[in-house]
Amino acid sequence: MESGNSEHSGYVINKTRLEFVVDGIFAIAMTLLVLELKIPDLDNRDSVHELLNALVNHFPTFASYLLSFLVLGMLWYRNNSYYRHFLFISKGMLVSQLLQLSVAAFFPFAASLMGRYPTNELSFLIYVGCITVYLWSSFINWVWAKHVGAIDTQLSRQKYVRHRNRQLIGSIIFSLLFAIYLVTLSAN
Amino acid sequence: MESGNSEHSGYVINKTRLEFVVDGIFAIAMTLLVLELKIPDLDNRDSVHELLNALVNHFPTFASYLLSFLVLGMLWYRNNSYYRHFLFISKGMLVSQLLQLSVAAFFPFAASLMGRYPTNELSFLIYVGCITVYLWSSFINWVWAKHVGAIDTQLSRQKYVRHRNRQLIGSIIFSLLFAIYLVTLSAN
Amino acid sequence: MESGNSEHSGYVINKTRLEFVVDGIFAIAMTLLVLELKIPDLDNRDSVHELLNALVNHFPTFASYLLSFLVLGMLWYRNNSYYRHFLFISKGMLVSQLLQLSVAAFFPFAASLMGRYPTNELSFLIYVGCITVYLWSSFINWVWAKHVGAIDTQLSRQKYVRHRNRQLIGSIIFSLLFAIYLVTLSAN
Amino acid sequence: MESGNSEHSGYVINKTRLEFVVDGIFAIAMTLLVLELKIPDLDNRDSVHELLNALVNHFPTFASYLLSFLVLGMLWYRNNSYYRHFLFISKGMLVSQLLQLSVAAFFPFAASLMGRYPTNELSFLIYVGCITVYLWSSFINWVWAKHVGAIDTQLSRQKYVRHRNRQLIGSIIFSLLFAIYLVTLSAN
Numbered sequence: 001m002e003s004g005n006s007e008h009s010g011y012v013i014n015k016t017r018l019e020f021v022v023d024g025i026f027a028i029a030m031t032l033l034v035l036e037l038k039i040p041d042l043d044n045r046d047s048v049h050e051l052l053n054a055l056v057n058h059f060p061t062f063a064s065y066l067l068s069f070l071v072l073g074m075l076w077y078r079n080n081s082y083y084r085h086f087l088f089i090s091k092g093m094l095v096s097q098l099l100q101l102s103v104a105a106f107f108p109f110a111a112s113l114m115g116r117y118p119t120n121e122l123s124f125l126i127y128v129g130c131i132t133v134y135l136w137s138s139f140i141n142w143v144w145a146k147h148v149g150a151i152d153t154q155l156s157r158q159k160y161v162r163h164r165n166r167q168l169i170g171s172i173i174f175s176l177l178f179a180i181y182l183v184t185l186s187a188n
Numbered sequence: 189m190e191s192g193n194s195e196h197s198g199y200v201i202n203k204t205r206l207e208f209v210v211d212g213i214f215a216i217a218m219t220l221l222v223l224e225l226k227i228p229d230l231d232n233r234d235s236v237h238e239l240l241n242a243l244v245n246h247f248p249t250f251a252s253y254l255l256s257f258l259v260l261g262m263l264w265y266r267n268n269s270y271y272r273h274f275l276f277i278s279k280g281m282l283v284s285q286l287l288q289l290s291v292a293a294f295f296p297f298a299a300s301l302m303g304r305y306p307t308n309e310l311s312f313l314i315y316v317g318c319i320t321v322y323l324w325s326s327f328i329n330w331v332w333a334k335h336v337g338a339i340d341t342q343l344s345r346q347k348y349v350r351h352r353n354r355q356l357i358g359s360i361i362f363s364l365l366f367a368i369y370l371v372t373l374s375a376n
Numbered sequence: 377m378e379s380g381n382s383e384h385s386g387y388v389i390n391k392t393r394l395e396f397v398v399d400g401i402f403a404i405a406m407t408l409l410v411l412e413l414k415i416p417d418l419d420n421r422d423s424v425h426e427l428l429n430a431l432v433n434h435f436p437t438f439a440s441y442l443l444s445f446l447v448l449g450m451l452w453y454r455n456n457s458y459y460r461h462f463l464f465i466s467k468g469m470l471v472s473q474l475l476q477l478s479v480a481a482f483f484p485f486a487a488s489l490m491g492r493y494p495t496n497e498l499s500f501l502i503y504v505g506c507i508t509v510y511l512w513s514s515f516i517n518w519v520w521a522k523h524v525g526a527i528d529t530q531l532s533r534q535k536y537v538r539h540r541n542r543q544l545i546g547s548i549i550f551s552l553l554f555a556i557y558l559v560t561l562s563a564n
Numbered sequence: 565m566e567s568g569n570s571e572h573s574g575y576v577i578n579k580t581r582l583e584f585v586v587d588g589i590f591a592i593a594m595t596l597l598v599l600e601l602k603i604p605d606l607d608n609r610d611s612v613h614e615l616l617n618a619l620v621n622h623f624p625t626f627a628s629y630l631l632s633f634l635v636l637g638m639l640w641y642r643n644n645s646y647y648r649h650f651l652f653i654s655k656g657m658l659v660s661q662l663l664q665l666s667v668a669a670f671f672p673f674a675a676s677l678m679g680r681y682p683t684n685e686l687s688f689l690i691y692v693g694c695i696t697v698y699l700w701s702s703f704i705n706w707v708w709a710k711h712v713g714a715i716d717t718q719l720s721r722q723k724y725v726r727h728r729n730r731q732l733i734g735s736i737i738f739s740l741l742f743a744i745y746l747v748t749l750s751a752n
Binding site: 020026027031035039045047066069070073076084 | 201202205208209212213216217220223282286289290293294295296297300301304305307308309310311373
């Protein structure tokens with residue numbers, strides 16, 4: 001199959017190696033989230049009370065860490081469940097995948113921003129914006145894969161459509177969320 | 189087996205790719221530990237004595253680095269030895285695995301805290317707390333895997349129970365350690 | 377083949393593991409790019425306007441992030457498409473590959489420099505210089521692989537030459553770009 | 565073989581997954597080296613001259629980056645060439661491997677120290693010390709592997725001894741280098 005595909009006009013990349021880089025980037029982005037957690041400076045190094053207060057004050061950062069870890073974990077899981085239906089990766093799919101990855105790798109910044117400025121509405125808008133861009137490019141990837149014939153024929157048309165619609169609905173919900181926040185922000 | 193499982197109601201994820209992300213996150217967390225080691229600022233750049241003193245003063249940080257590296261290495265080894273008995277990964281197992289990973293990825297922070305404030309009892313409490321949460325979620329993962337039939341039937345009931353009990357005992361010991369420290373802390 | 381190659385005088389390294397480290401370094405370099413994006417300090421933590429201004433002022437950094445992510449993605453893709461024609465990796469090829477990787481791993485610094493000082497011509501020169509060194513060592517790798525007989529005989533001479541020429545042209549274009557910038561800089 | 569080894573008393577870990585973590589940690593350590601390169605602060609953001617001076621002043625840091633990248637690349641290559649003779653990984657081998665990895669992951673700190681204080685003899689001593697510890701634990705790993713019968717019988721006794729002696733000589737050379745520097749330092 002591998003060698004057969006290498007002659008296929010749509011073939012551009014070894015699927016296993018792409019999965020590898022995808023998995024790697026998700027794993028790294030999930031682990032880099034921890035770098036946004038800063039050790040507080042204490043006046044009294046032995047004071048349990050002071051350290052506790054300092055950490056409690058940074059609660060939004062910890063909440064953002066956990067939330068972002070789970071969001072990235074879920075996006076990775078989605079990627080995983082779609083990728084196993086792909087027979088090969090075309091150039092268009094590679095570009096859309098790279099776009100998705102650039103958003104995933106950008107996540108530690110968005111998470112850090114939300115952890116540092118949790119009450120600033122722009123932080124949340126950027127966070128939601130990231131997820132929105134990711135979901136749309138994932139949706140385009142799926143439709144494009146069908147278009148170039150990269151989806152395993154073992155996946156029935158019906159199941160393909162169900163997956164597509166689920167992705168479309170997710171993308172629309174986040175786009176609406178983004179739009180509402182944007183309007184609210186502009187109105188203020 | 190792979191293709192057979194893909195039709196299995198419990199199947200949600202390619203086990204190899206999950207192992208990959210698990211290994212990746214452990215490797216990254218272990219390597220990120222080094223970022224907590226800061227280069228000291230010297231008045232006299234060429235003074236061996238001053239640099240030696242600066243590094244010796246940061247001894248707790250280096251000790252915390254080595255300890256945390258070995259703890260992560262051991263947790264990774266445990267994960268490894270349980271995972272090879274799993275036939276597939278169910279949704280519940282994936283969630284519990286993500287929880288474990290979020291704790292593993294959080295480790296560089298806990299290690300950094302303990303290295304910076306070794307005499308502050310809260311640092312140690314958080315460190316022990318991390319290991320406790322990890323051990324419990326690993327225990328739940330194991331029991332859950334049995335419940336959904338994900339454990340290889342080649343592993344005898346007896347061996348499954350021995351593994352389970354060993355995990356349970358580890359979790360209880362760390363919980364007790366955590367509780368004792370918490371009580372001591374509150375009493376002060 | 378693996379075991380056969382292990383007796384081959386040219387064999388020095390397991391190709392799969394080298395690909396692994398190559399993929400890993402590219403994935404990490406692409407994700408580390410995000411660390412150059414710094415959270416701005418705000419006077420009024422809740423001010424959407426102030427945060428927006430701060431982020432817009434850092435626009436070059438974000439542009440550099442996206443550009444560098446795509447450049448690294450493209451270089452990784454090129455590496456991928458050449459590597460699948462290699463039967464084994466000789467010592468010379470390993471050295472040239474390590475050189476390429478040291479440039480790829482250096483990219484986050486070059487990208488960060490360009491994001492911080494976008495109007496400083498030296499930043500751009502260094503960025504172009506990195507790509508130039510990478511392209512030349514990739515070209516040498518390809519020619520060297522042919523020389524030691526490491527290229528799959530299934531790849532026709534004609535295709536080998538086409539690949540080689542494409543690499544040579546890319547290397548020359550970037551060298552010219554680099555030379556022109558260098559002359560312009562020196563003239564100022 | 566895999567399943568056979570799982571019943572073997574010496575079996576403790578899946579070799580492929582250990583290789584994975586080894587490769588991952590080397591790839592990450594090699595890429596983290598770049599984080600020691602700091603973007604200089606400029607008074608005149610557009611001054612090519614000032615930026616050039618700032619970078620030239622940091623020349624030791626760049627030299628340390630490149631040197632450390634190649635050292636890590638070479639240690640990884642050595643690891644690779646020994647690992648392919650291992651049939652399984654025993655507990656003792658795992659511990660010695662973890663020790664090796666903790667040194668490899670520590671490298672970015674040692675490299676950073678040498679880049680920042682190139683004229684401070686202690687920096688160089690620590691750097692050489694790291695390589696020395698790595699080489700000895702690698703040597704012990706090799707001898708231990710022979711002792712527990714983990715080395716492929718296809719490797720002749722003669723070749724095993726040649727590998728062992730080469731490792732021993734490397735370890736001794738670096739130990740002597742370390743000792744000489746230590747004595748010189750203490751004498752000052």
